[in-house]
Amino acid sequence: MTDLLILGGGAAGLMAAGTACARGLSVTVLEHNPKGPGQKLLITGKGRCNLTSDSDVKDFLPYVRRNPRFLYSALAAFPPRAAMELFEDLGVPVKTERGRRVFPQSDRAADVLAALRSYAAGARFVPAHAEELLLENGACAGAAANGREYRAKATLLATGGQSYPATGSDGSGYRLAAQAGHRIVAPQPSLCGLVSNDADCRRMMGLALRNVHLTLLCDGKPVFAEQGEALFTHFGLSGPLVLTASTYLEDAAAHRYVCEFDLKPALDEKTLYDRLTREAAALGGAAAPALLERLLPRSMRAPALARWGVPPAARAAQLTRAQKQALAALCKHWCVPVTGLGDLEHAVITAGGVDVREVDPKTMQSRLCPGLYFAGEVLDVDARTGGYNLQIAWSTARAAAQNL
Ligand SMILES: Cc1cc2nc3c(=O)[nH]c(=O)nc-3n(C[C@H](O)[C@H](O)[C@H](O)COP(=O)(O)OP(=O)(O)OC[C@H]3O[C@@H](n4cnc5c(N)ncnc54)[C@H](O)[C@@H]3O)c2cc1C
Known part of the structure; x- marks a missing residue:
């Protein structure tokens, strides 16, 4: 039995894994992309990774297109400044360009991924496709993947959206959320x-x-x-x-x-x-x-x-x-x-996803199914270009992993 099971090793999953490891929790990450975790991160910002927007919460929220208020607590607890400091501490110096867009000084998204991988080095990474949630007495007890059961005290759904499916975000997370009774706001391409x-x-x-x-x-x-x-x-x-x-x-x-x-x-x-x-x-x-x-x-x-x-x-x-x-x-x-x-294949993000009215904005825990948490693009939140979407992934992942 692990403390935290993370379904999906993308931006949100890796940030949650690192945060939970730093708290001394045992963490398992299931990632089904055969190329490994963080494949979408590598193509962000045309390979340079616009990892956040150097703004305070008040300036950030108007750029969030859907459900900005839901993000307030998570962003206030882990704002862009904190993300920039974390990446600097992890050995990725950052720079701010026009439009408050923040990039690694090296202009290499691969450096951001490597830093997150080392942050989450204490986690166990399993190459597996999460097929089903284990639901027991109305709570989530883990997930089944590749014919095995992974039992956990808490399960974080961080499977991303449905755009650029070749990176692994194929929309399968919506089905898992629906299995726990969550309403899914119809996914549609955005930033397309x-x-x-x-x-x-x-x-x-x-x-x-x-x-x-x-x-x-x-x-x-x-x-x-x-x-x-x-x-x-x-x-x-x-x-x-x-x-x-x-x-x-x-x-x-x-x-x-x-x-x-x-x-x-x-x-x-x-x-x-x-x-x-x-x-x-x-x-x-x-x-x-x-x-x-x-x-x-x-x-x-x-x-x-x-x-x-x-x-x-x-x-x-x-x-x-x-x-x-x-x-x-x-x-x-x-x-x-x-x-x-x-089309979704070429959309930068997916709008729609898990209805945020059914998720606690402070902890990202499901209001319907105890033990189940959400982070990142699987939620019905999305923003304009400029580093906002990755910051949403960092902040929601942080909120979940700090409050388990
Ligand atoms: C071309 C492009 C450029 C972008 N550039 C930027 C940018 O510069 N700045 C910015 O802020 N945002 C950018 N974005 C958006 C940003 O990449 C996403 O919003 C962000 O990656 C979402 O993080 P996530 O962890 O929720 O999902 P993802 O990063 O998509 O990660 C989800 C992970 O879950 C895995 N997974 C899915 N289902 C399962 C399953 N059933 N079992 C196991 N594993 C599973 C996937 O393989 C994937 O690794 C860009 C997007 C694209 C497509």
Whole structure:
């Protein structure tokens, strides 16, 4: 009988294992990825691991998209500063970059994983797939894996979400939580691309737009607005700005979502119209498409001409006021309808998961099944990019392992 059985050796599982070992508890970790624990950690931050955000709890919580209040206690008990200090103590000096993003000074996610492995060196790691919880008298007594029973005083479900399943987070943890009676909020991809049936996206595939302003409209109402970089792809839209916008989509099938791009955010519509008027006059007898050359990147010009609706042979200097206004409006309101979210295989995180109303926010213990704890992405909490999701894994794991 071990003190703590951890199902899943990812970011949360390893942090919990190290914390419990430091408390002198006996720990067993079941990890089913044949490549070993922490495979997703290795690909975080493009291999550099943005391990937290250098913010206090008050600044952190607005970046959490679902159930921020649930995280308050865990974050207050183990805030980003404490995580940074822990990693420094474990031999990983850190640095803070633009947007308060914290990385290891070495820029190597592998160093973060190695530090966690050494922190958790006292734990027993077993390569096994947790198939079933052992439920006895309404409490959790461990788990069954690979035909064996692993009995424990406490069991921590740290199986992650469902995105990038090749790393091992295949969603099997949701079934285990459901076995203990937990409600699972439907998992959906988040921090992912947006699918569109707009043929222009395919025509402009590979085009990256920097410093554009994106407004995500839901049934005509803005639900997200920010400036940044977007990318047109074969399936629709991607890029950092779009990934963040994706976390604001709820039930794409039930609502009409549109991405509206302002391609010239530095100019208001009237100023842009005045500029177009000057440039059209200067172009004189040249054909109207010449005006687009000064305005838009190459691969955007043919789709823009079709949307603008002006005959290609029209002379720039003879464009009417309405035609120039229409072009200014097109640049300020370039609309792309959204038909769905990108796939889970390529989503950075999974939204949804174990309903947090059934979990004690101070201890991460199940309110339904004593002896069962949760940490990390398996919970219905998720955040924007910037180190927030890993910090959620650290803080929830810490809360569970400190309060067993
Ligand atoms: C490409 C990419 C880049 C990212 N970059 C960042 C970043 O820079 N900063 C940031 O904050 N977040 C980042 N994230 C998100 C972050 O990696 C996750 O939120 C975090 O890893 C979640 O930790 P976790 O321990 O809950 O789950 P995971 O890290 O996914 O770990 C779960 C573990 O459980 C194991 N497991 C699952 N089911 C079972 C089972 N039944 N039996 C045994 N083992 C099982 C899995 O194999 C896995 O090892 C990124 C994600 C991706 C995909």
